[in-house]
Amino acid sequence: MLETPSLFRYDSLAIPDVNELVFGKAPRPVKCGFGLEIGAGMVFPEVNFTLPPIGISEETWPEILHEYEEMATNIVRRAVAMKVPGVVLEFELLPAMTEKPEWGAEVTTLLRRHLAAAYDQHKMLSALRVTPTDIRDQGKPPLLREGEPCDRLLRSFELTIAAGADIISVESIGGKEVHDRALMMGDMDAIVFALGVLCPADMRWLWKRIVRMCAQSGHAVPGGDSACGFANTAMQLAHQKMLPEVLAAVVRAMSAVRSLAAFEEGAVGPSKDCAYEGPVIKAITGTPISMEGKSAACAHFSPIGNIAEAMCDLWSNESVQNVRLLSGSAPEAFTEMLAYDCRLMNVASERGQALALRDCLTASDEWLSPQAAVLSPAATIAISRAIVAEKDDYRRTVAAGHTAVAIIRDGVAGNGLALSKKELQWLNRIEAALDALPATGDELEAALGEEYHGLFRPASYGR
Amino acid sequence: MTELKKLYDAIVAGDAKTSLAITKEALAENVTPGELVANYMIPAMDEVGKRFECEDYFVPELLLSGRAMKAALGILRPLLAASGAQPAGRVIIGTVKGDLHDIGKNLVAAMLEGAGFEVTDLGTDVSPEKFVEAVSERKANIVCLSALLTVTMPAMRTTLDALRSAGVRSDVKVMIGGAPVTEQYAREIGADSYSENASAAVATARRLVGEAAHA
Structure with missing residues (x-):
């Protein structure tokens, strides 16, 4: 079924002043869950947790529920002990729990029960974010708008919402079937x-x-959504020296356009923690964002551990397995770490020193990596302005790419950003490819290499 | 007379058009397919692997070289088969049941192919039964299992169990890899080897095939 395209497009910034772009404060705060207001002045921890290695089946399901009981008990206990002013728990469904949506709903109910009890007993403010897995990428090419995986994903949203999810997110995968190949080939057009x-x-x-x-x-x-399968894939491949860092940085900036689309359809935030493009979303929409950085080293490494914190409204650990550490369980330990990070930010805000802390967090990473360079408050404003100046998604994406290249070039020229000869060659190559792009997405599709056309179903994109 | 070093150079540079053209010229001048593969193409991919390891090449350069190699192999394969020449080994590769991630797996497949292995890629979310079936059908020497999620790692053990139950475990060497996978886990589940990255996987595959040949 053809749908009426959305009419709403952001054409200006909700936060045009770089000095207003700071952690804890968003022009459009979000109220949800048990009395929590996100983006209204404070930063709260967002604790994310997952199972240790275990198969998911009918036989192991009771054991899995026990793991979640234990994780929820430990996280809430630590949050209460740390006197956090509020906390968000994120439950990211594993693929099997979206395949069988009832399982995801059952865990949602369990977690919600723990947060309700914490509110009743301790008046602890909280919310539960639930993120079903986008399982639509099973076919080759994937069928995105119909079929069993799509039905199950939509059913998973329905059931987890009914089970008490306060915030709904997803790391959607539309376009990934082309992007994965293109990224590996370093093919900017694709x-x-x-x-x-x-x-x-x-x-x-x-x-x-x-x-x-x-x-x-x-x-x-x-x-909100996350470009995890796109920009974080590039970041991790760059971390493993498989891709140039400059490519990962440019992909990060360009990925903000696809994540913004959720907000133009009505998402209100807080955006997803692994969406490092979040600051651009915040600058454009004014909605609060979740971010992750140094305290997510349990899940993955990154060159943006401090700078990612500079503009967050929720501060997350991305994901940690329920394993035993010397102190206690890993989810419990990371609850404490996040709580301390948030305390520091909140005290800085109380004392009117939020900007000073933000700038220290920024300066400590900014010119050590091109991926950090495109995440600073100033870079965020520049990329955001470039995006809203354009009228369609394709031109916005190209504009974000050009801006990222310019930011990196400025960093090299005047701010001591050191790039290897090989990285510089790639920066030139990326810029030349962006310069040579046609005026419209349709023209680009027509010019695309044959190898890409078989990878996606045009009907999955309404084309 | 065609300068065959240009075939080596074209593959290192990722120039598929030139590698194909030189291969055609060489065949017309009666150079044997075996000589082209052994003396120019595999050494070229070895050089590409070295450049990747010392961070002079990124994956895109590596894949372009693989593509240049594949272009030449496209016309050499039937000739090699007719002459009875064998590939470096026969590999079955796939991401295990329940896991849809495939970037790392694709990279390993491309590098093994570049190193002269015949690779059958079963894709993602591959059931143990499919691995068993493919091992028998393709007469594989090596099975490569990939997983990115901690919760899909147990499917590696299930796949190994299935290979044992089907009585084909002793016919193949099993290599495993993926972000949460470790050497220790490989030992625990009885895999023959763990590889940390794609180039290590090629070296491991060569070693395992060599060991099997001398066993």
Whole structure:
């Protein structure tokens, strides 16, 4: 079924002043869960946790529920002991729990029960974010708008919302079937096609539905998406020296356009923790964001551990397995670490020193990596302005790419950003490819290498 | 007379068009397929692997070289098969049941192919039964299992169990890899080897095939 395209497009910034772009404060705070207001002046921990190695089946299900009971008990106990002013728990469903949506709903109910008890007993403010796994990438090419995996994903949203999810998110995968290949080949044309044409089309289709389901529930808020499968894949491949860092940095900036599409369809935040493109979303939409950095080293390494904190409203550990450490369980330990990080930010805000702390967090990373350089408050404003100045997703994506290249060049020229000869060659190559792109996404699709056309179904993108 | 060193150079540079053209010229001049593969193409991919390891090449350069190698192999393979030449080994590769991640697995497959292995890629979310079936059908020497999630790692053990139950475990060497996978885990589940990255996987595959040949 063809749908009416959305009419709403951001054309200006909710936060045009770089000195207003700071942690804990968003022009459009979000109220959700048990009395929590996110983005209204304080930063709260967002604790994310997962199972240790264990198969998920009917036989192991009781053991899995026991793991979640234990994790929830330990996290809440630590949060209460740390006197956190509020906390968000994030439950990221594992693929099997979206395949069988009832399982995801059962864990949602369990976690919600713990937060309700903590509110009743300790008046602890909290919210539960639930993130079903986007399992639509099973076919080759994937079928995104119909079929069993799509039905199960949508059912998973419905059931977890009904089970008490306060915030709904997803790391959607539309466009990834092209982007993965393009990234590995360093093919900028196909990368831009995926990020600027395919991804936003799928995002708009999917988020229209999520927003509707949340609205019907009367309690759940549509949080936001993450370009995890795109920009974080690039970041991790760059970390392993498989891809140039400059490519990962440019992909990060361009990926903000696809994530913004969720907000143009009605998402209100807080955006997803692994969406490092979050600051751009915050600057444009004014909605609060979740971020992760140094305290997510349990899940993955990154060159942006401090700078990622500079503009966050929730501060997350990304994911930690329920394993035993010397202090206690890992989720419990990371609850404490996040609580301390947040305390520091909140005290800085109370004393009117938030900008000073933000700038220290920024300066400590900014010119050590091109990936950090595109995440500073100033870079965020520049990329955001470039995006809203354009009218369609494709041109926005190209504009974000150009801006990222310019930021990196400025860093090299005047701020001591050191790039290897090989990285500089890639920066030139990326810039030349962006310069040579045609005026429209349709023209780019027509010019795309034959190897990409068989990877996606045009109908999955309404094309 | 074609300067065969240009075939080596074209593959190192990732120039598929030139590698194909030189291969055609060489065949027309009666250079044997075996000589092209052994003396120019595999050494070229070895050089590419070295450049990747010392961070002079990123994955895109490596894959372009693999593509240049594949272009030449496309016309050499039937000739090699007709002459009875064997690949470096026969590999079955896939991401285990329940796991949809494939970037790392694809990279290993491309590098093994570049190193002269015949690779059958079963894709993602591959059931143990499919691995067993492919091992028998393709007469594989090596099975490579990939997983990115801690919760799908147990499917590696299940796959090994299935290979044992089907009576084909002793016919193949099993290599495992993926972000949460460790050497210790490989030992625990009875895999033959763990590889940390794609180039290590090629070296391991060569070693395992060599060991099997001398066993």
